[in-house]
Amino acid sequence: MDKxxxxxxxxPLFHIVKRTDIPFWKAMLIRVAAVxxxxxxxxxxxxxxTGKNPFEMYKFxxxxxxxxxxxxxxxxxxxxxxxxxxxxxxxxxxxxxxxIGAEGQxxxxxxxxxxxxxxxxxxxAKLPNELLLPITIxxxxxxxxxxxxxxxxxxxxxxxxxxxxxxxxxxxxxxxxAYFTFIWSSGSNTVGKINAESHAGWLQLPKEIDSSGYxxxxxxxxxLTVLMFLYLRYSKQGYEISVVGESVNTARYIGINVKKxxxxxMLISGALCxxxxxxxxxxxxxxxxxETAGGRGYTAIMVSWLAKFNPFYMIITAFIVVFLxxxxxxxxxxxxxxxxxxxxxxxIAIIIFFIIGCEFFxxxxxxxxxxxxxxxxx
Amino acid sequence: xxxxxxxxxxxxxxxxxxxACGGDKKDSGKDAKDFKAGFIFLHDENSTYDLNFIEAAxxxxxxxxxxxxxxxxxxxxxxxxxxxxxxxxxxxxxxFADSFGHEDFMIEAAKECKDVQFAHATGTxxxxxxxxxxxxxxxxxxxxxxxAGVAAGMKLNxxxxxxxxxxxxxxIGYVGAFTYAEVISGYTSFFLGARSICPTAxxxxxxxxxxxxxxxxxxxATTLINNKCVLISQHADSMGAPTACEDAGVPNVSYxxxxxxxxxxxxxxxxxxxxxxxxxxxxxxxxxxxxxxxDWTGTIAxxxxxxxxxxxxxxxxxxxxxxxxxxxxxxxxxxxxFSTDAFTVGGKKLDSYKxxxxxDKDFTPDTEVIADGYFHESEYRSAPYFDLRIDxxxxxxxxx
Numbered sequence: 001m002d003k004x005x006x007x008x009x010x011x012p013l014f015h016i017v018k019r020t021d022i023p024f025w026k027a028m029l030i031r032v033a034a035v036x037x038x039x040x041x042x043x044x045x046x047x048x049x050t051g052k053n054p055f056e057m058y059k060f061x062x063x064x065x066x067x068x069x070x071x072x073x074x075x076x077x078x079x080x081x082x083x084x085x086x087x088x089x090x091x092x093x094x095x096x097x098x099x100i101g102a103e104g105q106x107x108x109x110x111x112x113x114x115x116x117x118x119x120x121x122x123x124x125a126k127l128p129n130e131l132l133l134p135i136t137i138x139x140x141x142x143x144x145x146x147x148x149x150x151x152x153x154x155x156x157x158x159x160x161x162x163x164x165x166x167x168x169x170x171x172x173x174x175x176x177x178a179y180f181t182f183i184w185s186s187g188s189n190t191v192g193k194i195n196a197e198s199h200a201g202w203l204q205l206p207k208e209i210d211s212s213g214y215x216x217x218x219x220x221x222x223x224l225t226v227l228m229f230l231y232l233r234y235s236k237q238g239y240e241i242s243v244v245g246e247s248v249n250t251a252r253y254i255g256i257n258v259k260k261x262x263x264x265x266m267l268i269s270g271a272l273c274x275x276x277x278x279x280x281x282x283x284x285x286x287x288x289x290x291e292t293a294g295g296r297g298y299t300a301i302m303v304s305w306l307a308k309f310n311p312f313y314m315i316i317t318a319f320i321v322v323f324l325x326x327x328x329x330x331x332x333x334x335x336x337x338x339x340x341x342x343x344x345x346x347x348i349a350i351i352i353f354f355i356i357g358c359e360f361f362x363x364x365x366x367x368x369x370x371x372x373x374x375x376x377x378x
Numbered sequence: 379x380x381x382x383x384x385x386x387x388x389x390x391x392x393x394x395x396x397x398a399c400g401g402d403k404k405d406s407g408k409d410a411k412d413f414k415a416g417f418i419f420l421h422d423e424n425s426t427y428d429l430n431f432i433e434a435a436x437x438x439x440x441x442x443x444x445x446x447x448x449x450x451x452x453x454x455x456x457x458x459x460x461x462x463x464x465x466x467x468x469x470x471x472x473x474f475a476d477s478f479g480h481e482d483f484m485i486e487a488a489k490e491c492k493d494v495q496f497a498h499a500t501g502t503x504x505x506x507x508x509x510x511x512x513x514x515x516x517x518x519x520x521x522x523x524x525x526a527g528v529a530a531g532m533k534l535n536x537x538x539x540x541x542x543x544x545x546x547x548x549x550i551g552y553v554g555a556f557t558y559a560e561v562i563s564g565y566t567s568f569f570l571g572a573r574s575i576c577p578t579a580x581x582x583x584x585x586x587x588x589x590x591x592x593x594x595x596x597x598x599a600t601t602l603i604n605n606k607c608v609l610i611s612q613h614a615d616s617m618g619a620p621t622a623c624e625d626a627g628v629p630n631v632s633y634x635x636x637x638x639x640x641x642x643x644x645x646x647x648x649x650x651x652x653x654x655x656x657x658x659x660x661x662x663x664x665x666x667x668x669x670x671x672x673d674w675t676g677t678i679a680x681x682x683x684x685x686x687x688x689x690x691x692x693x694x695x696x697x698x699x700x701x702x703x704x705x706x707x708x709x710x711x712x713x714x715x716f717s718t719d720a721f722t723v724g725g726k727k728l729d730s731y732k733x734x735x736x737x738d739k740d741f742t743p744d745t746e747v748i749a750d751g752y753f754h755e756s757e758y759r760s761a762p763y764f765d766l767r768i769d770x771x772x773x774x775x776x777x778x
Contacts, residue, residue: 068467074460178587188558189587190454190479193486285455287482292455333449341422341451 014368027362034358038351045350050339057339057347061327070212075326077214080221081280083318085293085300087221087228087311088272091265093301094232094309096245097155101166103297104173105147105270107290109277111177112136112143114288117194117201117281118184129200136201140278141271147173148270149263156259170297177290193286203283217279224272229311241265273297306356320355324348413444413472415661416465418458418484420477422450425590426634427615431476431499434653441654442661454479462487466494472664474498474657488512495664499653500560502737502761505673515656516760517676520567521708522649522683524715527571528704529647529688529697530609530631534576536694543608550581551602553612553619555589557776559734563755563762564613567715568631569771574720575700581771582607592616601774603628620645629692636686646693651676652684675760678709716753721768728753733763 043054065075085102092099116136120127127135151165184191195201205216232238240261243251251258276296281288303321307313328344417435421428432448439446447468452461458480462473466487474497475484481501488496488511497513498504504514534548550572554561565583573579584602586594595618599610603626611631612619620637623630623644630641632648656676663670676682688698707713718728732743735758747754747763755764767773 068464070460070463070467188478188560189556189589190481192479193482196482287455289454289479291453294453329449332451333447 011369014366016364017367019363019365022362030358030361031355034354034361035351038354041354042347042350045346049343052339057331060330061324064326064328064330065323067330071326071330073212073214075322076218077212077284078322078326079315079318080214080218081276081284082296082300082303082322083314084221084224084276084279085273085296086303086307086314086318087224088269088276089297089300090228090269090304090309090311090314091232091238091241092269093304094245095241095262095265097152097262097266098163099148099151099166099266099269100163100298100301101148101151101169102269102273102300103293103295104166104170105144105273106277106280106293106297107170107173107177107288108147109140109144109270109274110281110288110292111173111180111277112139112141112274113201113278113281114180114191114194115139117286121195121200122198123195127200132201133203136282137203137278140282141274144274144277145267145271148266148273152263152266156262174290177288177292181289191287191289194288195286201282202286203278214284217283220275220279224275225311225315228272232309232311237261237264302352302356306359321352324351410443410665413442413661413665414447414465414468414470415439415444415657416447416462416468416470416473417449418452418461418465418473418475418480419448419450420452420454420480421590421615425615426617426637427589428476430634430650431653434657435474437654438657438661441658442665444661444665452480454483456483458483459487462496463490466491471495472497472661474660476500485509485512495660495670497656497660497670500761502759505759506736510669513660513670513672513674514760515653515660515671515674515676516756516762517651517656517680517682518678518756519649519651519683520563520715520755520762520764521678522651522685523564523567524571524708525685525701525705526611526631526633526647526649527568527573528575528701529693530568530611530629531572531575531579532694532697532700533609533629533646533692534572534579537608538576538578545578547606547608548576548579549605549607550579551599551605551607551610552581552583553595553598553602553610553614554583554585555614556587557585557773559765560762561585561613562766563764564633565611566721566764566766566768566771567755568611569768570715570720571704573770574704579770582774583771584774585776586614588614590615592618595619596622599623600626605774638687638689642689642691644692645689647688647697648686650684650686652682655680655682673760675756678705714752716755716764718748718751718753721766721770723766723768725769728766731766733758733765735759735763 046052046054046057064071066072085106089099089102113136116132116139118124120132120135147169151162151169154160154165155162181189181191203216204213240256243256244258244261248258280292285292299321303314303317306317325348328348331339331344332341419428419431423429423432435446435448447465447470449461452458454477458475462484465473472495476499478500481498481503484496484498485503485507488509492511495511497515499515501514504512530550537543538545538548550569552565554565569581582602582605584598586598588594595612595614595616599619599622602610609629610619610623613633615634617637617640620630620632620641624641628644629646630644631646633650635650636648638645656674660670685701704713728748730746731748733745733747734741734743735745745758747758753764756762
């Protein structure tokens with residue numbers, strides 16, 4: 001590079017130009033090429049480090065999501081959960097409010113559900129399920145919304161840094177969960193299945209309709225996806241979010257109450273995280289640990305950004321992430337432990353690096369110095 | 379936009395069709411070659427707790443000539459049930475999980491797959507759940523702890539005789555995970571073993587609030603060393619405490635297996651549960667179609683309770699001989715670890731105590747466990763239930 005610069009001071013070897021309108025097919029082609037390139041790099045690393053056949057590895061990765069009906073349902077469940085949290089963080093990010101706190105908001109939402117199931121279920125008030133379920137759902141949503149709105153109130157009134165604020169709230173949430181798991185267990189730090197006998201407060205369809213236990217979660221998230229798309233695209237509030245995200249001053253100029261929009265949007269974001277917590281605690285695990293959110297609160301940010309905040313694209317980006325995670329899980333059980341979880345994580349990281357990296361080539365094109373010019377200069 | 383949705387729907391449909399076609403054949407053969415045993419572990423080889431299980435699983439499967447399928451890093455959530463059912467899909471006739479929090483999810487899997495045997499280490503619910511295909515197992519590890527305590531007592535005596543410490547300074551430090559019966563039973567039996575050899579021994583316990591937290595365990599060990607504890611032991615799964623001991627030059631009695639690799643100058647001995655005998659027994663019973671004990675307790679006699687290589691460079695002279703002598707006493711019943719003559723609670727000798735043996739929501743004590751002059755640990759169920767705070771042991775923090 002340096003040499004090239006000194007040889008022709010007027011024009012570098014290449015320069016980067018912002019693309020304004022790349023055709024859809026071309027963007028897709030770049031993305032497909034990136035995935036292929038990632039697979040090649042992974043293949044080389046697999047061969048060099050383990051001596052295994054990479055195609056066999058890719059087959060196992062595929063089987064992680066599709067080998068059996070059970071794996072397929074589990075993949076859909078993981079997809080739904082990740083998508084739900086990605087949907088939750090989207091309005092905030094679209095408003096350029098860096099909500100890193102989804103992990104904590106999900107946990108607190110889940111805690112709300114767990115508290116209701118504990119205090120109003122078998123061990124406590126023994127409310128009938130018709131009463132218990134709505135209270136559980138409402139509590140989870142309210143808890144999530146409260147945890148989400150606290151940083152936004154500080155942001156709106158005193159312009160605090162929301163990235164740090166929401167991040168710190170995650171650690172507080174984890175400690176609160178640790179406290180409750182401690183008091184709900186006799187020191188073993190394990191809550192176990194809540195209401196295991198009566199299934200009170202369990203958010204699941206009857207076994208006869210849905211043997212996997214995940215169908216209701218999936219249906220709810222599909223509905224939320226459509227609603228979020230409509231909200232962001234067609235509602236007045238969705239438009240306000242875009243304007244605040246583009247420029248706070250413009251928003252003020254056209255008479256948008258920015259404070260109100262920030263707080264309202266974080267209420268929605270937190271409430272959706274609360275729903276995710278509800279689906280995980282009441283719908284899936286019927287138990288709670290500090291690991292219940294499982295890092296999805298952070299992964300969801302990537303899913304949302306990669307999809308450019310479009311809820312329907314998020315189905316695809318969430319699928320890619322979940323497909324890779326399920327594949328990695330499958331790899332470490334299938335290969336006689338030569339590939340462990342850490343190695344599988346490395347492969348996932350390489351693939352995601354390429355997928356994110358290729359966005360650069362979609363947004364910018366590289367123009368090389370043309371030969372003709374060079375000759376003229378010479 | 380429409381194109382994307384159409385494409386997505388097509389992909390989903392194709393995948394659905396593939397999934398429906400890909401149903402697995404189930405193995406029903408009872409031959410060793412065809413038999414598969416599946417294992418679910420909370421962490422992977424980096425945790426000494428799980429490593430101990432992983433090694434036992436491989437050894438047991440090797441010995442029996444059956445296929446071993448291992449799943450690591452399985453959370454204590456619905457993921458555990460998924461993992462168990464996936465192992466069944468892969469044809470496993472026996473499924474085992476190693477962490478306390480896996481229990482409820484294993485029970486759910488057992489209810490769904492009646493023709494597969496499910497076994498769970500450290501759990502407490504098999505004897506009350508009433509399922510034919512769900513089993514608990516543990517070992518009388520308090521006996522191993524007691525013997526490890528004997529080695530610690532010998533070391534303390536050596537230090538007193540050499541004039542390094544005064545008799546009343548023989549203070550042991552113990553890094554525990556939670557104030558949970560398994561941990562309490564462990565440190566109490568260790569302490570009683572040490573005090574049976576060194577009568578002036580006392581102990582301080584520092585809890586970390588985690589089964590696996592290298593930093594917290596190292597910090598806890600350092601705190602104890604700064605508190606003038608002259609010997610350290612632990613019930614936590616990382617290399618944190620052994621490393622802190624090696625750095626400070628304080629002798630260490632380990633758990634789950636030898637930690638001599640990080641403490642060549644301080645490691646004395648380690649007690650551990652060897653799960654190989656149980657896994658061999660349970661897998662073989664499954665293959666032969668025989669009944670597995672609902673609640674199995676391994677002992678020194680079944681070779682489930684083991685002491686790993688004594689480090690002669692650090693241990694006091696005559697330690698091995700003393701351990702052999704006491705071990706004989708434990709085996710023939712002339713020595714009881716929790717003999718009521720050996721400890722007091724609040725200054726008083728106990729002649730009656732009710733422990734929480736049958737797990738219920740409120741953890742109510744339900745079973746009389748003191749008889750014939752000793753506390754009957756691991757007899758009414760395999761998982762420990764000794765949770766008395768005895769005199770001579772000071773708990774520095776009980777917040778966990």
